[in-house]
Amino acid sequence: MAAPESGDGNNGAARMVTLISSDNTRFEVEAAAASLSQTLQLTILDGGGGGGDGIPLPNVDSATLSKVLEYCIKHAPAAANGGAPNATAVDRAELERFDNEFVNIDQSVLYSLIMAAHNLEIEGLQSLVAKKVADMIKGKSPMEIRRTLGFPDPTPEEQAEMNAHMLEYGWAYE
Amino acid sequence: MVALMQTLMEELVEEILLRLPPEDAACLLRASIVCKIWQRILSDHAFHHRYREFHRNPPMLGFICNVECANHGIIARFVPTASSCLPHDDRPGWRALNARHGRVILHRVPKQSSPRDNDFIVWDPIAGEHWELPKLPLHPYYTSIAEWNVWVLCATGATWNHLHCHPGGHFLVVFVGKNSSKMFSCVYSSQSHAWNGT
Numbered sequence: 001m002a003a004p005e006s007g008d009g010n011n012g013a014a015r016m017v018t019l020i021s022s023d024n025t026r027f028e029v030e031a032a033a034a035s036l037s038q039t040l041q042l043t044i045l046d047g048g049g050g051g052g053d054g055i056p057l058p059n060v061d062s063a064t065l066s067k068v069l070e071y072c073i074k075h076a077p078a079a080a081n082g083g084a085p086n087a088t089a090v091d092r093a094e095l096e097r098f099d100n101e102f103v104n105i106d107q108s109v110l111y112s113l114i115m116a117a118h119n120l121e122i123e124g125l126q127s128l129v130a131k132k133v134a135d136m137i138k139g140k141s142p143m144e145i146r147r148t149l150g151f152p153d154p155t156p157e158e159q160a161e162m163n164a165h166m167l168e169y170g171w172a173y174e
Numbered sequence: 175m176v177a178l179m180q181t182l183m184e185e186l187v188e189e190i191l192l193r194l195p196p197e198d199a200a201c202l203l204r205a206s207i208v209c210k211i212w213q214r215i216l217s218d219h220a221f222h223h224r225y226r227e228f229h230r231n232p233p234m235l236g237f238i239c240n241v242e243c244a245n246h247g248i249i250a251r252f253v254p255t256a257s258s259c260l261p262h263d264d265r266p267g268w269r270a271l272n273a274r275h276g277r278v279i280l281h282r283v284p285k286q287s288s289p290r291d292n293d294f295i296v297w298d299p300i301a302g303e304h305w306e307l308p309k310l311p312l313h314p315y316y317t318s319i320a321e322w323n324v325w326v327l328c329a330t331g332a333t334w335n336h337l338h339c340h341p342g343g344h345f346l347v348v349f350v351g352k353n354s355s356k357m358f359s360c361v362y363s364s365q366s367h368a369w370n371g372t
Contacts, residue, residue, distance in 0.1 A: 137190070141204060
């Protein structure tokens with residue numbers, strides 16, 4: 001059985017892989033971090049991404065990939081511990097602080113991130129961004145939600161539906 | 175600015191809506207009118223199942239109490255406890271006996287009399303619906319019944335946790351009474367809309 005080793009035999013140094021963004025920027029990153037992506041994990045387990053090859057990611061631009069990798073590098077140690085059941089409270093608090101700050105970003109970046117997390121199957125990141133957008137929605141009226149998310153103005157028909165909804169469910173708007 | 179979020183694939187919109195807080199029912203209700211896609215997702219049974227799976231511990235939306243009142247004698251009252259939640263709801267003249275899986279069994283006694291004279295309704299205060307039950311079947315023990323009680327149960331709970339029961343599903347009402355020597359029970363099924371006594 002020629003199962004791929006986690007190290008590359010280079011004196012125990014972590015195995016590195018190269019990822020290539022849609023705009024041809026190369027990112028060298030530890031395989032353990034890149035493996036937070038289910039998609040990349042399969043390629044890496046097959047021995048891909050090492051040496052000069054690199055794994056092309058035609059759907060992710062360099063700005064987004066850089067951000068995605070920032071998340072992966074931070075979360076890799078905890079993920080390696082199987083969700084870090086023995087992580088200290090300090091470690092967990094630090095990750096939480098990182099996550100909160102990480103998604104404190106422009107909406108267009110949130111959009112790119114959730115799309116990338118979906119494409120690359122990074123469950124934790126997708127969940128983090130989805131929660132952030134849900135937090136942006138809660139407590140708002142339908143019209144405020146539309147404005148917050150940059151939806152175009154409602155059609156007269158949509159506006160009439162919203163007004164009728166507000167009349168029927170007044171308690172939900174107090 | 176391009177409405178990026180509006181172009182988000184439905185699968186991801188669902189991931190976002192899934193994370194709206196269950197203790198704030200109004201939030202889900204308001205989100206349902208934002209646009210057609212959101213409306214479709216939020217009214218889909220598959221989404222309801224996922225939402226209940228995701229938020230395993232159901233939030234406390236409110237409680238039921240019986241309030242004494244000079245005009246009506248008794249009022250079964252739903253008191254919402256979640257912030258920005260459902261309105262108060264009163265059922266004057268009715269007394270709540272017990273509740274399970276979101277349904278409450280209420281009864282009304284016209285006067286001091288046998289259990290057969292009782293009117294029962296099953297009330298869903300969250301959906302704002304109620305179902306009237308037919309009179310209990312005739313039985314010779316009624317006049318001598320000293321103690322009795324009724325319970326409302328979900329009838330669609332194929333699973334023990336009732337995660338997948340949905341409003342409008344069928345329910346059972348169990349009536350048990352006893353006199354000094356015998357017990358009597360009967361079961362009402364919303365499916366047949368009838369009592370079956372033993």
